[in-house]
Amino acid sequence: MSAREQILGKIEPLAEIKHPGAFQGASEDFDFKASLELVGARMVSPEELERIFPNRQRLEKTLDGLSLAEVEVLEIDGAFGVAENGAIWLTEEALPHRVAPFICQHLVIHVQKIVPNMHAAYEELTNQTTGFGLFLAGPSKTADIEQSLVIGAHGARSLTVVIHA
Amino acid sequence: MLSHSEASENFIADAERTDWHDETLWFVRAKRDKASKVLPEWEALREHASQVKDHTLANLGEYLVAFEAKANANGIHVHWAADAAEHNAIVHKIIADQGSKILVKSKSMLTEECHLNDYLAEKGIEVVDTDLGERIVQFRNEAPSHIVLPAIHLKKEDVGETFHKHLGTPKGNKDPQFLTEAARQHLRGHFLASEVAITGVNFAIAETGEFVVCTNEGNADMGAHLAKVHIACMGIEKIIPKRADLAVFLRLLARSATGQLITTYSSHFHKPREGQEMHIVLLDNGRTRQLADPKYKNSLKCIRCAACFNTCPVYRRSGGHSYHQPVAGPIGSILAPNIDKKANADLPFASTLCGSCSNVCPVKINIHEQLWFWRQDLMAAGLAPIGKSIGMKLMAYTLAHPAIYRLGGSLLRRFSGLLNSGLNPWYKQREMPQAPKESFQEWYKKR
Numbered sequence: 001m002s003a004r005e006q007i008l009g010k011i012e013p014l015a016e017i018k019h020p021g022a023f024q025g026a027s028e029d030f031d032f033k034a035s036l037e038l039v040g041a042r043m044v045s046p047e048e049l050e051r052i053f054p055n056r057q058r059l060e061k062t063l064d065g066l067s068l069a070e071v072e073v074l075e076i077d078g079a080f081g082v083a084e085n086g087a088i089w090l091t092e093e094a095l096p097h098r099v100a101p102f103i104c105q106h107l108v109i110h111v112q113k114i115v116p117n118m119h120a121a122y123e124e125l126t127n128q129t130t131g132f133g134l135f136l137a138g139p140s141k142t143a144d145i146e147q148s149l150v151i152g153a154h155g156a157r158s159l160t161v162v163i164h165a
Numbered sequence: 166m167l168s169h170s171e172a173s174e175n176f177i178a179d180a181e182r183t184d185w186h187d188e189t190l191w192f193v194r195a196k197r198d199k200a201s202k203v204l205p206e207w208e209a210l211r212e213h214a215s216q217v218k219d220h221t222l223a224n225l226g227e228y229l230v231a232f233e234a235k236a237n238a239n240g241i242h243v244h245w246a247a248d249a250a251e252h253n254a255i256v257h258k259i260i261a262d263q264g265s266k267i268l269v270k271s272k273s274m275l276t277e278e279c280h281l282n283d284y285l286a287e288k289g290i291e292v293v294d295t296d297l298g299e300r301i302v303q304f305r306n307e308a309p310s311h312i313v314l315p316a317i318h319l320k321k322e323d324v325g326e327t328f329h330k331h332l333g334t335p336k337g338n339k340d341p342q343f344l345t346e347a348a349r350q351h352l353r354g355h356f357l358a359s360e361v362a363i364t365g366v367n368f369a370i371a372e373t374g375e376f377v378v379c380t381n382e383g384n385a386d387m388g389a390h391l392a393k394v395h396i397a398c399m400g401i402e403k404i405i406p407k408r409a410d411l412a413v414f415l416r417l418l419a420r421s422a423t424g425q426l427i428t429t430y431s432s433h434f435h436k437p438r439e440g441q442e443m444h445i446v447l448l449d450n451g452r453t454r455q456l457a458d459p460k461y462k463n464s465l466k467c468i469r470c471a472a473c474f475n476t477c478p479v480y481r482r483s484g485g486h487s488y489h490q491p492v493a494g495p496i497g498s499i500l501a502p503n504i505d506k507k508a509n510a511d512l513p514f515a516s517t518l519c520g521s522c523s524n525v526c527p528v529k530i531n532i533h534e535q536l537w538f539w540r541q542d543l544m545a546a547g548l549a550p551i552g553k554s555i556g557m558k559l560m561a562y563t564l565a566h567p568a569i570y571r572l573g574g575s576l577l578r579r580f581s582g583l584l585n586s587g588l589n590p591w592y593k594q595r596e597m598p599q600a601p602k603e604s605f606q607e608w609y610k611k612r
Contacts, residue, residue: 003449004245007401010453011226014462019406020216023413025206035426063439065391066357084416085426098438099390102383102430118412118427125408131239131436135415137427140383144298144314146321147189148341153297154349154356155383155430 027084028116032163035086039138040151041159049108049162056108059096068097074104074156078136080113081163082121087135088161089121091128098132102140107156109136112164166489166508168550169515173483186318187481193314194475196424197525204416214413215529218466221404222456228371228404229447235374239436242444249279252448256281256363256396257288259444263394265361267291269352271378271385272299273365274312274469275398275448277491278504281363292363293355295384297348304331310485312492313422313471318484352384362388366399366445367468368414372407375435376445379418379428386432394442397434401447402456402465414468417527421470455503460538464499466528473522473532479515488512495522499535502543510548513539552590574604 001009036043044052056073068074076095078088088109092098101107115121121135140155151157167175177183201207221228233243246252252275260268270276270292282292282303294303298315302308304327309315316324325339334347364385369376376397378385389395405414419425437443456462474480474494485493490501490509495516501509513536522532543549544557563570577584581600585592 002245003247003251006247007245007447007449007453008226008229010449010457011229012457013226014223014456017216017219017223019220020213022409023206023210023213025209027204027206038426039429069357087427087431092438097390099387102386102390118416119409122409122412128408129435130433131438133433133435134386135427135431137429137431139429140381141429142297142345142382143423144296144301144316145324145341145344146319147192147314147317148321150342150345152349153345153382153384154295154352154387 023119026117026119028120030083030116032081032083032086032114035083036081036138036161037086039086040141041086041138041161043161043163046162049160052160053106053108059100062097065097065099065103068100068103071100071104073106073108074100075108075110076101078109078111080115080121080124081111081161082116082118082135083114084117085137087121087137089125089133089135091130091133093130101134101136102155104156106158106160107139108160108162110162110164114163114165167487168511169483169487169489170511172487172489173515176484176487177482182320183482185320186484189317190475190481193423194472194525197421197472197475198424200420200424200426204420210413210417211527211529214417214468214527215466217405217410217413218528221406222402222462222465225401225404225456228406229401231371232369232374232404233447235371236445237374239374240443241374241437242442244444244446246446246448246450248450249448252279252398252446252450253281253284255446256398257285257290259394259396260285260290260361261288263361265290265359265394267293267355267359268361268363269293269295269355269359269384269388269392270363271365271380271388272296272315273363273398274309274491275365275400276363277309278450279398279448281398293352293359295352295355295382295388296380297345297382297384300348300352301327304328308486308491310493311471311474312469312494313474318486353387356387356391359388359392361394361396362392363396363398364389366397366403367418368405368411369399369403369445370406370408370411371404373435375408375433376403377411377431377433379415379431381425381429383430386430389432389434390438393440394444395434395437396444396446398446398448401449401452402467418468418470421472421525421527451504455500461499461503461535463530464496464503464532464535466530467496467500468528470527472525472527476521476525478517478519478521483515488515495532495536496530499532499539502539506543506546507548510543511550513537513543514549514553571604571606578602578604
């Protein structure tokens with residue numbers, strides 16, 4: 001008997017418990033900018049961006065993720081931001097390669113739209129069929145050494161967000 | 166193997182370090198409190214998450230089959246493994262087909278449960294753990310001591326020493342920023358070179374066939390997106406029905422774990438990228454047995470946030486290694502006996518049954534009650550420590566027989582040295598109260 005049959009055979013249906021449905025009563029009063037700050041991102045105006053990162057790059061689609069290993073500052077478009085936690089939804093369609101927002105040293109994301117919380121975020125994603133997408137909240141970080149927060153573990157060392165909403 | 170109490174004795178021998186460990190984890194617990202109290206709907210979220218998990222477990226077979234069908238349609242290869250040996254063999258075959266001798270792996274407690282690294286090492290394949298904390302403990306040939314903070318038992322001096330030895334960082338340098346940078350450079354080389362990447366899975370969605378991996382460092386993504394082959398390993402209990410359910414779980418997970426609003430990266434793997442091979446291994450390894458037992462099935466709701474570790478007065482003062490299991494703490498103490506009752510018979514006793522674990526659990530697992538259920542099962546199965554067995558029987562007998570109770574009381578009052586000795590395990594590290602000259606009954610009769 002295959003492992004599949006074995007496992008499924010051992011699972012007895014339990015007394016039915018209903019799925020609770022959509023979550024009701026979620027708070028909506030969140031400030032995207034405040035959340036961005038909490039997750040360690042920096043928010044700038046288009047003019048400031050010009051001054052800080054004059055040499056940022058927008059890159060063409062590539063199948064070769066390794067070719068992005070030397071990218072210093074990458075500029076991309078986020079689909080929307082989530083006010084409650086500062087996360088930005090990205091899909092591979094808007095990325096040069098799936099590894100792009102991780103492998104670059106610094107990341108710049110433009111955000112056109114903000115939703116209040118994660119429930120609203122997944123409502124946006126109802127018909128999403130992208131092969132890869134992610135919520136990205138701030139720069140890469142770790143606190144694995146004595147709980148000391150260090151920014152820039154393996155992914156981008158900084159996240160700069162420009163809000164156009 | 167040392168039992169939990171024996172290993173704890175070694176851990177607390179260094180009082181200063183024990184205090185540091187205790188306070189550091191309590192600090193994480195306090196951050197969780199702060200993050201949860203910002204949301205007025207926190208308790209409703211916990212209840213909702215608990216109900217979604219209850220519903221999923223009640224229909225687990227159906228959801229697994231639905232997930233498999235969707236994932237297959239998305240171009241992901243789905244494998245089933247009944248136990249750890251099958252899991253390891255499946256993973257090994259995928260790697261061998263690719264011809265790799267070295268690979269990167271992000272955090273996966275399931276692969277720890279299966280001892281995958283050791284298994285692959287025997288086959289001549291090196292696994293490079295890429296989570297910073299996991300890399301540190303891997304260098305030291307230790308197991309992670311916490312499922313979210315794998316190196317929380319170490320001080321920065323220890324990490325400095327370890328990196329000096331393995332990465333050639335200057336001797337004596339213990340600056341976390343510097344050491345993290347050294348690890349970044351070291352691991353980047355492995356990310357760029359590895360053709361196979363293994364990751365864990367936080368959630369798998371039956372409705373869409375996608376799976377979600379959460380990290381703060383970005384190591385899972387660095388590995389998976391550069392490798393030709395991505396293998397994701399998950400327990401069958403990681404399934405949730407719908408994508409929209411993620412909203413509730415992602416709101417709870419990071420807030421419960423570290424007090425963060427959300428992990429830095431919550432990656433949704435739906436289809437392999439062009440030219441990539443993607444595999445998912447679904448592991449049982451005792452989970453169906455747990456599911457069939459009404460007393461313990463709830464433990465399968467766990468989302469591995471480790472809030473119960475951070476709040477546990479026993480975990481904080483005994484350290485993760487004392488639990489001799491990949492998943493330590495209160496949740497580990499109710500999961501481990503299901504896999505091996507005899508080897509883990511000590512763990513359900515490593516608790517004060519204070520109930521704090523159940524109170525912080527984001528999916529409302531009745532952890533402290535299950536600890537108590539396990540104690541009863543283990544006593545009944547004759548697996549409790551012999552001293553405890555005899556002690557409990559003696560106590561039950563004494564309490565049931567008033568004459569013996571009175572005689573025992575009067576003897577102990579007269580020879581209180583018996584209580585203040587090695588014969589009494591409770592005496593260790595405690596000051597026993599002075600025994601009164603007479604019992605209440607004796608005093609009352611004299612009036």
